[in-house]
């Protein structure tokens with residue numbers, strides 16, 4: 001995918017795979033999309049999949065697997081203890097990351113639970129580039145705090161900084177001095193920083209952070225859930241690594257960190273998760289938790305089929321043609337939107353395309369959930385389901401007032417190898433139409449508001465009849481078209 005030049009000069013993301021199994025999807029007429037959105041309380045999490053045309057909610061556990069992954073699933077060795085499947089997976093992980101021990105867990109947040117239980121003490125602080133929702137929740141549950149030291153560029157929507165996920169070394173040093181080494185449970189680097197738009201962390205930055213942690217005696221944890229995209233960006237954006245192969249880069253990350261954990265729902269295009277370390281003491285402490293929370297040490301809550309798929313998926317992650325597909329599609333999507341004036345996060349990252357709802361819906365008060373309203377409007381206009389990443393995803397302050405999010409994003413995730421270029425073009429085209437008609441989008445207010453994780457289960461309603469007006473304008477402009 002990376003080195004094919006078109007005679008036309010056009011920059012076309014060319015797939016290095018072919019599709020041999022398909023699933024039928026439905027595009028409902030706009031009147032039905034509107035009815036489904038209302039029924040779902042204007043919350044894309046509550047939509048039934050049968051109403052969705054292109055599901056861009058997440059890339060978690062919904063990536064297309066390869067024929068070799070499916071084939072391996074048929075040869076799984078099913079056993080509670082001592083399964084050959086586990087040892088195959090363990091050997092692959094040891095080989096890829098160069099780490100000694102592997103502990104299996106049923107998904108990424110399960111690893112976070114175990115790491116938090118072992119390392120976070122009440123009042124201690126975990127320093128990180130940026131939190132992920134489940135990471136922060138587990139640290140808070142153990143009475144710990146989170147301190148974020150991402151570079152200022154990370155919050156800028158328009159940027160040319162290639163590694164917006166980097167930790168700011170000055171902020172890190174200051175935080176260590178202010179908090180005190182004895183009060184820091186660990187430093188955490190999140191590859192492909194999810195909540196700031198899938199933005200990568202450079203190897204140079206990992207090296208610098210590792211140097212500081214080793215000097216201070218602080219444990220360095222690396223969340224590799226979004227490693228695949230991050231590896232691609234290291235290769236293409238970090239000059240020193242242009243000729244270094246993917247496995248050597250992965251091994252270097254293993255050498256520089258103490259603990260690596262991941263969600264295999266993302267990394268390896270499978271399901272499940274796991275934790276790696278070469279430190280015997282850390283391993284022994286975390287090992288005790290696995291049978292308690294996950295399952296026996298040779299399956300950790302995963303089915304043997306999941307482990308086989310992960311084993312092959314991880315090996316395939318070492319292939320640039322495999323890992324380039326998502327970031328190149330994200331870029332094609334973002335470029336198309338940008339060319340049509342739609343504000344998106346730049347440079348485009350991994351995971352998905354991120355639209356700036358702060359600007360798209362600047363006419364809506366932020367307390368009426370700009371990104372949430374945009375997610376609902378995009379679904380009504382196109383049948384494309386995205387995810388709100390803004391004020392709705394925050395929890396209210398203790399006095400009941402809204403905690404306004406710094407960024408209001410609509411995330412349109414690109415699951416690996418699932419969508420075609422024409423589907424991306426369709427999504428971009430409908431969103432460009434919506435942008436022209438953005439004044440028609442109105443606000444949302446809660447009808448039913450859960451106290452925790454309200455973005456998952458909360459039901460909202462429109463503050464006016466804007467959704468009906470939007471649907472009517474669509475009919476006027478598109479005639480009989482779906």
Ligand code: F0G
Nearest residue numbers: 058060107108109132134194225263265
């Ligand atoms: N860390 C990161 C960076 C993630 O993106 C996720 C999940 C997790 C940990 C937790 O892993 O879902 O297997 O328990 N992100 C998903 C998403 C949910 O949609 O972005 P998990």
